[in-house]
Amino acid sequence: MTILKVERINTGYGKKQTLFDVSFEMCRNDTVLLVGFNGSGKSTLLKTIYGLLKPWDKEGRIWFDGEDIIPCKPSQLIIKGLVYIPQQNELFEDLNVKENLELSSMQSNNKKDLRSKMDKVLDHIPKLKTVLKRDCNRLSGGERKLVSLAMALMNHPKLIMLDEPLAGISPKDSNDIIFQLKRLKNTGVSLILVEHRLKDINNLATKVIRLELGKLYKENQ
Ligand SMILES: Nc1ncnc2c1ncn2[C@@H]1O[C@H](COP(=O)(O)OP(=O)(O)O)[C@@H](O)[C@H]1O
Numbered sequence: 426m427t428i429l430k431v432e433r434i435n436t437g438y439g440k441k442q443t444l445f446d447v448s449f450e451m452c453r454n455d456t457v458l459l460v461g462f463n464g465s466g467k468s469t470l471l472k473t474i475y476g477l478l479k480p481w482d483k484e485g486r487i488w489f490d491g492e493d494i495i496p497c498k499p500s501q502l503i504i505k506g507l508v509y510i511p512q513q514n515e516l517f518e519d520l521n522v523k524e525n526l527e528l529s530s531m532q533s534n535n536k537k538d539l540r541s542k543m544d545k546v547l548d549h550i551p552k553l554k555t556v557l558k559r560d561c562n563r564l565s566g567g568e569r570k571l572v573s574l575a576m577a578l579m580n581h582p583k584l585i586m587l588d589e590p591l592a593g594i595s596p597k598d599s600n601d602i603i604f605q606l607k608r609l610k611n612t613g614v615s616l617i618l619v620e621h622r623l624k625d626i627n628n629l630a631t632k633v634i635r636l637e638l639g640k641l642y643k644e645n646q
């Protein structure tokens with residue numbers, strides 16, 4: 426069953442076109458690996474799916490879970506189950522991990538609900554239990570990435586888009602992140618991964634797509 430369908434996207438910054446007639450679709454449980462040289466438009470494509478950039482013309486359409494999401498803002502998309510984790514993790518630096526997790530839940534009615542959501546997320550990423558009280562500006566690169574992932578999980582995502590999750594991360598921390606991505610995949614969350622370290626991540630992918638100068642090519646299905 427299709428979870429995301431992207432159709433005929435032309436967009437860019439100001440007058441400069443960055444994506445040219447980009448179309449692809451992915452099914453529930455797919456892990457899509459998005460590859461391409463620097464500047465080919467990978468981040469732009471993720472930002473467009475996330476509603477941060479809009480298609481330039483009416484032919485450009487994006488459906489998530491059967492719904493046209495072109496009119497949606499990122500905050501609405503998070504509630505619908507679509508999350509984007511940019512390369513630079515946006516954390517509340519002077520707050521600790523637990524406080525960051527609490528703030529990231531978009532729809533918690535009360536403390537008990539929040540607590541049970543957090544317990545589930547921590548069961549999924551147990552490594553964070555040891556740093557719960559640590560301020561985010563004292564975390565390693567890998568720990569920061571795990572916090573970003575945990576913040577996404579607080580909202581029960583159906584599809585997570587990760588922009589270069591291993592960039593600048595030590596080999597040991599990278600292993601932790603890859604382990605978590607595998608676990609996520611096994612729980613049925615769909616993933617789009619932008620990543621250069623193909624050998625680490627390739628066996629996760631069910632589908633590889635490549636952007637070259639803003640045009641998309643499918644490597645396999
Ligand atoms: N905020 C921006 N303003 C203007 N141009 C941008 C901006 N972000 C990216 N670009 C340009 O869009 C093109 C694609 O960039 P990007 O999507 O970041 O590529 P990738 O993620 O594949 O490295 C590049 O030519 C880049 O310079």
Ligand SMILES: [Mg+2]
Pocket residue numbers: 467468469588
């Ligand atoms: Mg990029």
